[in-house]
Amino acid sequence: MPHDADWLASATAAVEGIALAPRAEHRGRVEEIGDGVAMISGLRDVRLDEVLRFAGGQFGFARVLDPNLIGCVMLDSAVAVQAEDAVFGTGEVVNVPVGEGLLGRIVDPLGRPLDGKGGVDAAAHWPIERPAPSIIDRDLVTEPVQTGVVVVDTLFALGRGQRELIVGDHSTGKTTLAIDALIAQAHSDMICVYVAVGQKTSSVRHAVEALQIHGNFARCIVIVAGAASAPGLQWIAPYAGMTMAEYFRDKGQHALIVIDDLSKHAATHREIALLTRQSPGREAYPGDVFYIHARLLERAAKLSQARGAGSLTALPIAETDQGNLSAYIPTNLISITDGQIVLDAALFHQGQKPAVDVGLSVSRVGGKTQAPSLRKAAGTLRLDYAQFLELEVFTRFGGMPDGRVKAQLTRGARIRAALQQAQHAPLRLGDEVALMLAVQLGLLDALPVAAVKVFRAALPAVLDGLDTEDQAAVLTAMRQLAASLTPEAKTAKP
Known part of the structure; x- marks a missing residue:
């Protein structure tokens, strides 16, 4: 049949075009397998971290090179790998x-x-x-x-x-x-x-x-x-x-x-x-x-x-x-x-x-x-906060602190509240600078601790509403925001 003759001719041409030559193959076998680690023998030329291919198509990499056994860590599931299975070196490290x-x-x-x-x-x-x-x-x-x-x-x-x-x-x-x-x-x-x-x-x-x-x-x-x-x-x-x-x-x-x-x-x-x-x-x-x-x-x-x-x-x-x-x-x-x-x-x-x-x-x-602006605004914040934490521990034992210590405790409690932050709500650099200025200038000292969270949440919108970046205007806006959150402002009649 002509079609069979054409197929035979094309197949013959394809076979004749294959270059036949000896090929070296690095082959070993699995001696032990368990818990994602295989011990392999017969691969003496394997490099550290070389990728090894198992007969079932799984891959691992050589982690330990001992004279007689190679410790191979599996990169795929080892459920189908068994002892006596063939393993081949690829000559490549993990890429x-x-x-x-x-x-x-x-x-x-x-x-x-x-x-x-x-x-x-x-x-x-x-x-x-x-x-x-x-x-x-x-x-x-x-x-x-x-x-x-x-x-x-x-x-x-x-x-x-x-x-x-x-x-x-x-x-x-x-x-x-x-x-x-x-x-x-x-x-x-x-x-x-x-x-x-x-x-x-x-x-x-x-x-x-x-x-x-x-x-x-x-x-x-x-x-x-x-x-x-x-x-x-x-x-x-x-x-x-x-x-x-x-x-x-x-x-x-x-x-x-x-x-x-x-x-x-x-x-x-x-x-x-x-x-x-x-x-x-x-x-x-x-x-x-x-x-x-x-x-x-x-x-x-x-x-x-x-x-x-x-x-x-x-x-x-x-x-x-x-x-x-x-x-x-x-x-x-x-x-x-x-x-x-x-x-x-x-x-x-x-x-x-x-x-x-x-x-x-x-x-x-x-x-x-x-950022220079944030470093200037933060000032001695870390030192002030550390001193507050020490004073807070001492005042738990009782006693009436004097006016200066009481002011430090008041400021420290507001610092701690200002450092609290909800998850997945990062602040912009400008918001952080303004918040630190408010803390350092004492704008939050008159607020209840719970109101500091409200101040921090409202601050970005207040800053966005300003037509200028003048520091005096920013401070005025923050003072007005803080004043609106004081107990006196909340109890005042309209």
Whole structure:
């Protein structure tokens, strides 16, 4: 039949066009598999962090290289992987997509979409492990990062290129504080990256909804490695997020990354280390637990003009147990970062939100990055507030304070009320400056403490209603607003 002859001729031509040659294949086999870790034999030429492909299509990466066995951490479900299965070396390390196509997307640490919007349009693929910028490639941290959170911007100013740890007990508002910092960048030039490591699905959903409703999600990247994800995905998540953020930094842009949280990442590292039979150390963590976070956070930096003047600011989160800041992982992270914002459970349950412990929190960059107008308006706010907290403790034992002490207690109570802030409601820089001026000039001293919240909520509208930015006009408007909230004004007859 002519059609059969044509088919046979085309098939023959196709077969003859195939170049047949010997091909080397790096092949091993699974000796043991369990808890997301596979022990593999036969792959003697595998590199550290090389991607390995299993016969069933699953992937993992080589984490431990022993003479006879390789410890492979799974990046996919290991349910279908069994002992004696074949494993192949790919010759490539773990890479992730980078580029503008990731903006507005929710992906896993390998860049695979989780939002149902189709594949990611990547500009390139970069390895998750990249060297930190050298000293000569860095510049001074002098540009501010406005978080919109009054207590942070006024007392613990952050700079572009800084690494500031957010640390506190479970459910004290750590994620909320970090998400508010991302929301505040809705109208700035900063790209926002949120990395969820080992978090519950409900917690991640709430964070994403907050970014979508209150922030500019089109300039955000969300990387999710949930509590049910493979341990390998949880382990690489912070490094993948840092690589995706570095793409924008290296282009001369500015990025802000939140890693939520490194305590769970350290626990995953400990789990993998124990399963791969590494020697345990303090609290059963392996000896390199400090190094894995140090090399990660060192990648956050402000680059020099010769390198494009881009910046990458990091806000890692760590969880403490019963407020124990001297635990292994918190102390490691405190020593690595450029300061810490400590959240106190007692303050949180008293209704002081954000529950920032002013005494234990610090920014080692300090006022160098604070907006000059805000630094001038805040003045001695931190010292005044610290003195108030000490006086408040002493007055609980009884006794009648004199007039000066009573005035300090009155002012301190208004400072504390002014530092309270609802979640997902960041303030503009002008609003923060005006609020601090009102506190420092004593405009709030005559108000009941509960009225300070009303004053702060009404202040942005009052400032927007002014036709001038003259300081005298602003002060007059704030005095009128404060006077309208005094008890006398409320009880006065119309």
